[in-house]
Amino acid sequence: MKESSATLRDLRPTQFAVGMIHVRRKMAETRAVCADSRYAFMEQRAIAVVRGPGGVLHVIDHHHWARAWIELGIERAPVQVKMDFRDLDDIDFLAAMMERGWVHPFNERGEKVDIGTLPPSIAQMPDDPYQSLAAFLRIARVFENPGEFNAKFAWADYLREHVSGDSGTIEGFAEMLATAFRFAHTPEARALPGYRPEAAR
Structure with missing residues (x-):
């Protein structure tokens, strides 16, 4: 339109x-x-x-x-x-x-x-640091949006369960992002929407 x-x-x-x-x-x-x-x-x-x-x-x-x-x-x-x-x-x-x-x-x-x-x-709108973590994983091509579903929400919720830390500092967010990358390559993460198998290679 x-x-x-x-x-x-x-x-x-x-x-x-x-x-x-x-x-x-x-x-x-x-x-x-x-x-x-x-x-x-x-x-x-x-x-x-x-x-x-x-x-x-x-x-x-x-x-x-x-x-x-x-x-x-x-x-x-x-x-x-x-x-x-x-x-x-x-x-x-x-x-x-x-x-x-x-x-x-x-x-x-x-x-x-x-x-x-x-x-x-x-x-x-308030801040959700887990959406930022999910965004950086997508930028790194760990996952992509399948089209019919906005995968970032599922990834943010997954990371919310597994990653903690102080997102209010650069160092704290960097540590959270490093942890997010580790959890992004687990068998559980492979079931999330948009996961790119080649990203684990």
Whole structure:
């Protein structure tokens, strides 16, 4: 569907948390692009949204890019509208989103929460360090998103069970990431979505 732009702070999240270390990586990537090329850079990473009741835009992919750009003080960003649900009421809209797997009602501790408690804006999403760990495993090609399922959530939950430490310091996060790589190559991890067998070689 047609691409346009939207005010970042008006976008509604469909997941509870983001990995702020991963967000900071995306902030650094954006800063590295010269001002004249920045919008083209952002267009290549347009935020995937659906239009819900009242015309409100709900993010279904690229929450981390959206948060990175908010943290950088960017007001508007390119969006790509994947579906228009303006004609649905709130109940049918939620049902349509759940059916497509476009809502992840779990908080930063991996606990299931009521949909109504999702943060009202991208800027208010709390940090889940295990999403950052999962993101770096995906960047290292330990796993990939199969397409029909966002594998990062399953990997984050798996790491939550096996990895602990102080994610608030560089040294602490580095130790957690090293541990995450060890657990990413266990027989149990091979059953997770998107696992790449060649990554274990």
